[in-house]
Amino acid sequence: MPIHEKSLIRPENLITHEELVIDEVNVSGHWSTFIQPRVVTDYDERLQEEIAALPGGENIHRCWQCGSCTNSCTVNAINPDFNPRYWIYLIRLGMKEELVRDKEIIWQCVSCNKCTYACPRDVNPEGVMKATARWLELKGYTEKKPSAIFDEEFSAQVFAKGRIEEGRLLQRFFARTRQKLLQDWLVELARRLFSRLPLMLMMKLGWASLFHPRTRGWRKARAAIADYVAECEAMERQVLGLNGKGPSS
Amino acid sequence: MTNRPVAYYPGCALEGTGHAYHRSTKELANALGLGLVELENWNCCGAMEVKNIDPKLQTYLSARNLAISEKMGFETVMAPCNGCYHNLKKAEYDLTHDKTSQEVVERLSKKAGHAAYRAGSVRTLHVLEWLKEAIGEEGLKARVKNSLKGLKVANYYGCMYTRPRHIFPEKDKGPGSESTSKPHFMDDLLAAAGAENVEYPLKTACCGGAHTLSDSDTSTKLVLNLLTTAEACGADVIATECPTCHSGLEMHQVRAEKVLGRKTTVKILYFTQLLGMALGLSARKVGVHENISDSRALLKARGLG
Known part of the structure; x- marks a missing residue:
């Protein structure tokens, strides 16, 4: 099946076959783009615990992914890649590699606290952003911003x-x-x-x-x-x- | 209406870039016959920076200031700066609800050689809340000598005056109380002084103040949005009540012009400057010449200052 929302998938995970026949059906060319199959095995089970140990991150376990934080976010309105809900999701699952991809923008949280105001679960997403930025630095993934x-x-x-x-x-x-x-x-x-x-x-x-x-x-x-x-x-x-x-x- | 003097906590910004706010607040209190006694030997509240090193240190810094107010015998401390105000309120909240914060503050206070602040002994007010309580719209109206009539004002409150909601338990209590989603205390006071408040949808939007220098492109974008929206709403002036917002708006108005080539003409004044002039104080007395945003010609044309 062709993928209509290509913009949601990273380019490196898209595959287009020049010549491919599956079960006698020719699926070559641009119309039938495939997604790279992916099996995640490297969950970092300590990730949430580590973020929660840093100031601001304490309540991350309370998140139920409603998205109020991202929806109200000042920085998200300027840059859609700035997505607190998504980062909280990654941290809770332990998907470190995915999280580290956004290491250059997480520090840009302006502490306006709109997320903290909107959050129905007292996660304190603003604090989680600060804790995550600090974690990236302490672990050596980024230089001091x-x-x-x-x-x-x-x-x-x-x-x-x-x-x-x-x-x-x-x-x-x-x-x-x-x-x-x-x-x-x-x-x-x-x-x-x-x-x-x-x-x-x-x-x-x-x-x-x-x-x-x-x-x-x-x-x-x-x-x-x-x-x-x-x-x-x-x-x-x-x-x-x-x-x-x-x-x- | 209560006219008892309050402890006044100006904070670091009001002694530096926000000097005009310091000056106009004191002049305004003077003109209204309200007593302000500066908090003795206060320290910085930690602004938005110390909490990123450790939030409990910020709680300690504010608790020390509250303890000074307690020691001086004041039941009310008034702070014009949103950052100072927010941090005092945050400390009060944490010391009431969080045992670890209490322990840390007690331990640090003991080591530093002063009494630990006891939650609930001092009330923190923003200058807006203080004016509403001590003088009110009617009291202000009676003292207006030079109405702000015809001056179109966008009231800008910023982030720290209303967010996060839980540290302001007295807000959102229905008629008469301040609202965290659509604050109106500044609107009320300026309207009493004759100003025509425009409907400004970005009252509590963010100016990027926390990163005003470390991520200035983001701040310029946010400020430019605030400025152009105020202009689209028909405002001559943006009234501010926070030194960080105020200098952020002024700085990034210049930066937007120099770096992005986007010129805006809306003027930026502290609401205390506007109220002072409405009471008949001169523009110089309320420090209009200390602002970067030069509103002298506009004020003169309107017969103010």
């Missing part, structure tokens, strides 16, 4: 000083993601702003970037947070079966 670098820089400032300073954050983020700070649109933005910003405010902003705003008496909080972060990291690595010698699959 820009959003993860931003999270790290932001959090490092908060943990160290109790507050953040946007100028420094921007500078560090652009340096670590190897983007030039003087992008056309940023220059234009600065030009528009500084053409009318009074001197006092400019001085204040300059002051803030020289003398980082901080929370007083933060030292003990900083130490407490550092201990906790180390604890969490050790636990994650244990559950994910990482031996402490860096990411591996």
